[in-house]
Amino acid sequence: MTEPGAGSDALGSMRTTARKDGDHYVLNGSKIFITNGPIADIVLVYAKTSPEKGAKGISAFIVETDTPGFKVAQKLNKMGFRGSPTGELVFEDCRVPAKNMVGKPDGxxxxxxxxxxxxxxxxxxxxxxxxxxxxxxxxxxxxxxxxxxxxxxxxxxxxxxxxxxxxxxxxxxxxxxxxxxxxxxxxxxxxxxxxxxxxxxxxxxxxxxxxxxxxxxxxxxxxxxxxxxxxxxxxxxxxxxxxxxxxxxxxxxxxxxxxxxxxxx
Ligand SMILES: Cc1cc2nc3c(=O)[nH]c(=O)nc-3n(C[C@H](O)[C@H](O)[C@H](O)COP(=O)(O)OP(=O)(O)OC[C@H]3O[C@@H](n4cnc5c(N)ncnc54)[C@H](O)[C@@H]3O)c2cc1C
The missing domain is CATH 1.20.140.10 (Butyryl-CoA Dehydrogenase, subunit A, domain 3)
Incomplete structure (x- = not known):
């Protein structure tokens, strides 16, 4: 959920988008401070499907991390909790099957x-x-x-x-x-x-x-x-x-x- 510009206001300030394209959604944006992100096989990611609706236009997706367009940008160097890696994740034209949506569109x-x-x-x-x-x-x-x-x-x-x-x-x-x-x-x-x-x-x-x-x-x-x-x-x-x-x-x-x-x- 968290992004470089969206922390405490994670929903309102979210900039990652998911655009519908046939039976897929195309994700673009980046997420920061994601626990176990650098080693995950699967991530649950939130993105704006209806940006004009603000926080009410967000949907949740399951993304397999071997999907083209997904990348771990960096593993961060934490002061503690070092047994669990935390990282920045990037989505660049990452095509995710529409059936991977969790819940309803904009839900x-x-x-x-x-x-x-x-x-x-x-x-x-x-x-x-x-x-x-x-x-x-x-x-x-x-x-x-x-x-x-x-x-x-x-x-x-x-x-x-x-x-x-x-x-x-x-x-x-x-x-x-x-x-x-x-x-x-x-x-x-x-x-x-x-x-x-x-x-x-x-x-x-x-x-x-x-x-x-x-x-x-x-x-x-x-x-x-x-x-x-x-x-x-x-x-x-x-x-x-x-x-x-x-x-x-x-x-x-x-x-x-x-x-x-x-x-x-
Ligand atoms: C080790 C670690 C693991 C994490 N894992 C995850 C994860 O797996 N997934 C994920 O999505 N996120 C994760 N996070 C992100 C975490 O949820 C955010 O860091 C947290 O929500 C704060 O956001 P921020 O860092 O952007 O701080 P900001 O929102 O920029 O806050 C900075 C300061 O301003 C204060 N502040 C902000 N708004 C207000 C307000 N309205 N009133 C009063 N004070 C305010 C804050 O309380 C804070 O003191 C992780 C963070 C860490 C450090």
């Missing part, structure tokens, strides 16, 4: 909305895994690292950091689990509005903020070694930062929550 918004809430709910648990591991290794480090002749875990200021980290994780985890339970049994087409839209945005907002808080304290407890690239806590810190940006930024999540709260005003 791309419904396709994306059906998935984004679930994506947010799932990403909460990426965050919780990172945060819980950061707490675990911080406790180990605090127990073993000695200063002033004692383990640093014996100092109350370090104890306070551990207690706050634990509390943030448990608060975020409770909301994430409640949200996941609400997602169970969600019917197709039910996402993208109402209670589930608000709750999934709130859950990932809280999970990402809690994870950033925990990672910051985890590096602090590790002292100088936490700043060294080769330590596990440093890898977690670099990886976790994306949780406030990807799958919609913290600001976009707040726009969703407040939009639902203020809907009938």
């Amino acid at each position: 791309g918004v419904a396709v994306t909305m059906s998935g984004l809430d679930l994506e947010r709910a799932i990403v909460c648990f990426n965050a919780m895994g990172i945060a819980r591991r950061a707490l675990e290794i911080s406790i180990d480090y605090a127990k073993t690292r000695q200063q002033f002749g004692k383990p640093i875990a014996s100092f109350q200021m370090v104890q306070a950091m551990l207690a706050e980290m634990y509390t943030e994780i448990e608060a975020a985890r409770s909301l994430s689990l409640r949200t996941a339970a609400m997602c169970e049994g969600l019917e197709e087409g039910e996402g993208g509005r109402g209670e589930i839209h608000k709750l999934t945005a709130a859950a990932i907002f809280k999970a990402a903020a809690a994870t950033s808080f925990v990672l910051d304290r985890a590096v602090q407890i590790h002292g100088g070694s936490g700043y060294m690239r080769d330590t596990e806590v440093n890898r977690l810190y670099r990886t976790g930062r994306v949780l406030e940006v990807g799958a919609g930024t913290q600001e976009v999540r707040k726009l969703i929550i407040s939009g639902e709260l203020l809907k009938n005003i």
Whole structure:
């Protein structure tokens, strides 16, 4: 979905087009920051089939990446999450069979909305895994690292950091689990509005903020070694930062929550 000029406003500012030509659509445009794009066999791509209709003129297509006109322009060099490649994808007169359209013509918004809430709910648990591991290794480090002749875990200021980290994780985890339970049994087409839209945005907002808080304290407890690239806590810190940006930024999540709260005003 994301393009060089279309991030938070992915639908409104989208420039990739799909022009009907017989029993095919011809795609032109480029997409950026696409997770696993450089190694994908199949991509789900959104393009404007009726550009004059703005966000309401978007359709979704399945594209096999050996289709002529598809190209991986570059693999990007990320600060974290380096086990999963992220790239820029280019479509140049890429002919896709019309039967590869997902959903209805100009029905791309419904396709994306059906998935984004679930994506947010799932990403909460990426965050919780990172945060819980950061707490675990911080406790180990605090127990073993000695200063002033004692383990640093014996100092109350370090104890306070551990207690706050634990509390943030448990608060975020409770909301994430409640949200996941609400997602169970969600019917197709039910996402993208109402209670589930608000709750999934709130859950990932809280999970990402809690994870950033925990990672910051985890590096602090590790002292100088936490700043060294080769330590596990440093890898977690670099990886976790994306949780406030990807799958919609913290600001976009707040726009969703407040939009639902203020809907009938
Ligand atoms: C590692 C990674 C993987 C990704 N994977 C994918 C993927 O697989 N598929 C995909 O489609 N996209 C993917 N993305 C893109 C991601 O969804 C976007 O980066 C994100 O939506 C933000 O868009 P942007 O980077 O263009 O930032 P911008 O939209 O340019 O935002 C810049 C800043 O302005 C703020 N801002 C923008 N609009 C408003 C507003 N109205 N009110 C207040 N603040 C605002 C933002 O919150 C942010 O702080 C990925 C990104 C990363 C980093």
